[in-house]
Amino acid sequence: LSDTENKESWELEQPLPQLGSRWAQLDGDDSYDPFADYSEFDEASEEEADINFFRNGRFFTLGFIGGYQSFTETLGQLYASAPTYGLFINYFFDLRFSMQLSFLTGEHLLQFISPAGTNVRGTISLTSIGFDLKYYINTQNVTRGLAQFNPYLLGGFSQIYRSATVSGTDAFSKEGALGFDIGLGIEIPLLRNKMFLGLQGVYHLVSFKDENSEISLANGEKTGIYPSGDFGNFAVVLGINF
Numbered sequence: 001l002s003d004t005e006n007k008e009s010w011e012l013e014q015p016l017p018q019l020g021s022r023w024a025q026l027d028g029d030d031s032y033d034p035f036a037d038y039s040e041f042d043e044a045s046e047e048e049a050d051i052n053f054f055r056n057g058r059f060f061t062l063g064f065i066g067g068y069q070s071f072t073e074t075l076g077q078l079y080a081s082a083p084t085y086g087l088f089i090n091y092f093f094d095l096r097f098s099m100q101l102s103f104l105t106g107e108h109l110l111q112f113i114s115p116a117g118t119n120v121r122g123t124i125s126l127t128s129i130g131f132d133l134k135y136y137i138n139t140q141n142v143t144r145g146l147a148q149f150n151p152y153l154l155g156g157f158s159q160i161y162r163s164a165t166v167s168g169t170d171a172f173s174k175e176g177a178l179g180f181d182i183g184l185g186i187e188i189p190l191l192r193n194k195m196f197l198g199l200q201g202v203y204h205l206v207s208f209k210d211e212n213s214e215i216s217l218a219n220g221e222k223t224g225i226y227p228s229g230d231f232g233n234f235a236v237v238l239g240i241n242f
Helices: 003-014 020-030 039-056 074-076
Strands: 060-071 082-092 096-112 119-136 152-166 172-190 197-208 231-241
Touching: 060 074, 060 096, 060 197, 074 096, 082 231, 096 152, 119 172, 152 197, 172 231
Parallel strands: none
Antiparallel strands: 060 082, 060 231, 082 096, 096 119, 119 152, 152 172, 172 197, 197 231
16 A cells, blocks of 8 residues: 555544543533522522621611701691700611611690680690611712712601690690601711711601691680691711621
């Protein structure tokens, strides 16, 4: 045989490369496995979130609330706006959610003139005990300047107690009602996150039992006034982080 024929015969006798096993190996490494167990990745993600919370989060906060409170509708005509103040405690579930227990109280001037010309003056004491959930908005995708304000949304309910006295008479009333809270606020860290200063606005939806009842004076005089309305407050919040 010629050299050319010998070369072709030698090439035909060589074993084919074992590409099948290599392609199978590559395919096994790079392909998507629909039966893969992703619980390990979830556990790792949860563990990372827990570590981040213990390093950078807060367990609970204590603080003071002080601000101004006003009313809407007819109550806004009867009750003067006045300062309100109180205390709060926050318990954090994670970096985003917390539960807040708050106590707020304040006194308002009651004043109106009946259609017959009777001048009525008195004092309204309003106390609320609130149970609210707070959600801190994720600010990772916004500018650093906005992220440092820690904005949050607030929602829950309050048990509200109202007592009223009328000057010059023995008239006194006290009642309670359940209200719903909607609010928002910001928190600015202080002293390397040991404290914070914030602003908070909350609107309270409440319906007292006399909302649809006409106010009558002690002498039986009708006033034609139906005390309906809600109230809200805007406050400064100072807290200590633990």
